[in-house]
Amino acid sequence: MPEVSYLRPNLHRMTGFDAAEVRRLRTEEQLSVREIRARTGLGRNRIPELLRGVPAPARTRRPRAKDDLRAEAVALRSTGQSVPEIARRLEVSRSTAYLWVRHLPLTRNREEELERRRAHSKVMTDARWAAHRAARDRAQAETHALAARVVGQLDERDLLLLGAAIYWCEGTKSKPWRRDDHVQFVNSDPGLLSLFLRFLEACGVDRAVPTYRVSIHETADPDAAAEWWSTELGVPLERFRRASLKKHNPTTARLNTGDGYRGCLVINVPRSRELYWRIEGMIAELFRSAAHTFVGGCGPSA
Incomplete structure (x- = not known):
């Protein structure tokens, strides 16, 4: 004789109407699986079968820990970020980042893409050569420091020979x-001008x-440049003449621009x-001496 339960109704053989009732409880009354079980007495495994394809009520969904990160990943993707970039920014795996944004195609402006690649290449190059560059700088x-010890204090003869040579x-x-x-001496190097x-x-x-x-x-700005040269070299500003302006060529990619560009300084010595003639004489003797003298090194080795 089959066992009959007297504690709950015999609902394990539900009709199509009964299945529809379970779905109604889910969709209209927004009950959870546990609440439907309590209402109908159905087993744990039977209710999910009857509710297949029916979304769970919003109130029963547990918030996922990474929902905020997912939304941020989508926002980053909309700005043209790649999957590796998103993964690095959000500190998640690349596979996770890909799952979050795979429905969004990556579209980038050609210039932006070239700039991104250049920036990435620079980062990789800097990282690869950082140790080498540090050793080179040391x-x-x-x-x-070794070469500086060779110079010492310049006397009058040193200044005369150096000045004649650089002139x-x-x-x-x-x-x-x-x-x-x-x-007339023209140069843009403050050190060389100071030496002259x-x-x-x-x-x-x-x-x-x-x-x-x-x-x-x-x-x-020629006036600002004149003031800078006057201060840098300690020469009177009232001795400056009207600046010579070079015409701007827009097709030339000039690198000497910005706040650090102050042009060249022209020094004219009257009379x-x-x-x-003295400079000519010193240079002629330097050339003659160099032609008959062999110097065996460029300073101490230690």
């Missing part, structure tokens, strides 16, 4: 087809004697024919 600093490299020179015995002014002083020419002129592109 070696460079040690060599600088012959960067200064205006007389040519057979253009006789011009006039001292020391040379002039060793020759008896005070810094207030020459005239100065800024040669600079017309897109820059300097005899000074120019």
